[in-house]
Amino acid sequence: MALDRWVAFVILCVTMAYGYAAFFTMDALLPPFMQRNPIWPSTFPKVLAVLTIITALIILLGLEKSEDTGKEPDIDYRRLGDYHLIPALTLLALMVGYALILRPGGFLFATFAFLVLGSFALGERKFHIMLPVSALASFIVWYLVDEVLGIFLRPWPFFI
């Protein structure tokens, strides 16, 4: 099965759960006075759930015959192996790491580490450029956001 139909299948499953909540569980919480309204909080989600399930089924069952344009797709998942998968995954992992370390580690350290490790993952080995650039950039961004825009960012790790 092609990837786009798998995606449609996943969306279908999620929407079924969404629709189940909209049709069967949500209204139980509705206070009696609101039940006299012509519209309930679940009305719109019900409509959406039905429409989404229909559309997802159309794609899943291949009912819509799309024109086969034959054009080269922008990026092709069938050639995923040819792409530089490892740096991309490393960067994603780094982003998750950044999210986890930003609060305890402080902005300056987290950003510096992210930029250095990010460019390292992409194959940069010139440490004499990489380290100062990352350090300077983290400081400048912190200064702009914290001092100029006035949004508090904790610069140092929790123990300082």
Place this chain on the structure above:
Amino acid sequence: MIEGLLIGLSAAFSIQNLLMVIAGCLIGTFIGMLPGLGPMSIIAIMIPVAITIGDPSAAIILLAGVYYGAIFGGSTSSILLNAPGVAGTVASSFDGYPMARKGQAGKALTIAAIASFAGGSIGALLLMIFAPMLSTVALLFHSAEYFALMVVGLSAIAAFAGTGNVAKAVLMTLVGLVMATVGEGALFNMPRFTMGLMDLQSGFSFITLAMAMFALPEALFLVLNPARSAQGASGKIENLRITREEGRKIAPVIGRQSIQGFFIGVLPGAGATIASFLGYAVERNIASKEEQEEFGKGAIKGLAAPETANNAACTGSFVPLLTLGIPGSGTTAILLGALIALNVTPGPRLMIDEPQIFWAVIISMYIGNLVLLILNLPLIPYIAKVLSIPRNYLIPFILFFTLMGSYIGQNNATELLLLVGMGICATVLKFADYPLAPLLIGFILGGMLEDNFARSMQLYDGVGFVIDRPMTLGLLVIAALLVIVPSYRARRAKARKEGVAEGD
């Protein structure tokens, strides 16, 4: 209108707003030049900055400046590298890149700048005429019509954004609408679909979603496929002059394409990309025989047409945003989100309630175009140096800015995990050839759509409003046709193709 213009002039010419235009245009040009980063990603990255400014007119002026700058910068990389930074400037590379290869890079950039300037300025003039007219009509609209109009907008976007596959675009729009129902709605004081998570209480953040849908997958694709960020020595750019004869040759093209591009831009879902391709095709068809030969080999008309059209279309796309509050493209949808975050609701009342915003935006379009012409043209040889930033530094920085953007919007580290998760989903969707702009537009319009739907339901005590109000019914029929007709025609074309025996 004169009064409004004067208010706009006084607002737009304040030091702060002038600086905003200049800064926006410069930032937009710089980043728009980088291949692979479209105006949507750039504006998404700039939104947190714009929102912290606090003043809505300054914020939208900044973002609008970034928008023109990005389109202008995109044409620079199309011409110099044949690597368009923005989809709207792909058509500019057809003739711009051959000109650069012939050593006329300077001339090509000048033509692009002049054409962009003319397209943008004429577009702004048309906007000044048509927006007030449209907004007087829009004042007669009822919440039922608004609901229907948004449905029309959404289905038009789905019909045009789908690459021959309307069902996918419709599905994405619906997913966006579904995501918009998460959290507490304005009309009902109860959390919905939060699964008991406190972090979802206020719904998904639109900035995070915008970053995850556009900036993150683009950056990941640059990593996955380094060929996308084609880098080359930009070479020396000199001889920026064009002759009087060349000027005379492109003047009618610019005139025609400004008007055509503007009206294409007004249509929901069409936008700069379609305008530029259509402009290129139209000009090629009406050119004389020997000029047609030139197209694709460095014709100045072939460069002027898409450049004019895409800038005029950018301006045109502001018409539905400012008068109806309904964005016609992904970029204006992001602008709408930013305005709502600043407590301004674009719509027909905008011109009456907050004329300084409405007119300041229009005036700033002129200033923005001037800035691009005066400031950027002489600086282009230096700005083009940005093309030689190594991607090893560029990509971590882009990712860092997306992280930063969604973090300072909410000051919440969970938001970053959401960003990465949604970014991965968006990348998968992109791999599966699902258009992402409809999702974001659906998400942004979702809240308003439901509010207007609920209001009309309450007024008419049920779905009677669809039948009672002929205009609503008419608009809903149009919306249905927009979705059904293209897929029906595709089906028939396919059936016909299968019916015909292939010649041997």
